[in-house]
Amino acid sequence: MKTTTGFCPEKYDKGEKIIIYGASSYGELAFWGLKQNGLSPDYFRDRAVIKDKYMGIPVIRPREVEKFKDDYIIIASADYFHEIKNHFEKKGMQHIYDLEYLLLDTEIEIDKLTKRARDIFMNKSNYIDVIYQNQGINNINFTRIQYVVSERCSLRCRDCTHLMQFYQHPQNINLDSYKDSFDKLLSVTDSISEMRILGGDSHPHST
């Protein structure tokens, strides 16, 4: 059951400001979705202090958003979507929206998108799954599960976020134990929106 509302230009009171919560690829999609509907955000919200502007729009910091109680917040994030929404609801904010209309009912011009935003747009069902998750107190929903199947990688890239160059004794996972633990996870989970199989280099270990 969906407990949130998609931002829809027809319901927008043009006197209010529009803030896109998240100056990243989802924010980029929200930006172009608004543009396609003849609108433009007033602000992006982002934690990164180095960003003063994103896509030519001023960036405000997290706490500043709470000053805009009567304005329109579009949550351009799949990670922590419901946590962000709950936070603003507790602060008494009324106009909190998701991207459903902008992603599904708006003709976003793909050629204008960065590669990352295009990839997300092509997999927009991940975001849609997240916003439809039932968030009752007895539900366990995961936005994303990342499973590292191997610590081995021959490339050892300097900036590897999995720190592969630092493993002195890299291991492959045991596929039987992986299956067992995944079965256990599924038996107690209501939904998983996205599952990623990662390495190291997962290909040599894919059989």
Ligand code: SF4
């Ligand atoms: S896991 Fe990816 S980023 Fe890390 S060393 Fe291997 S190829 Fe490079």
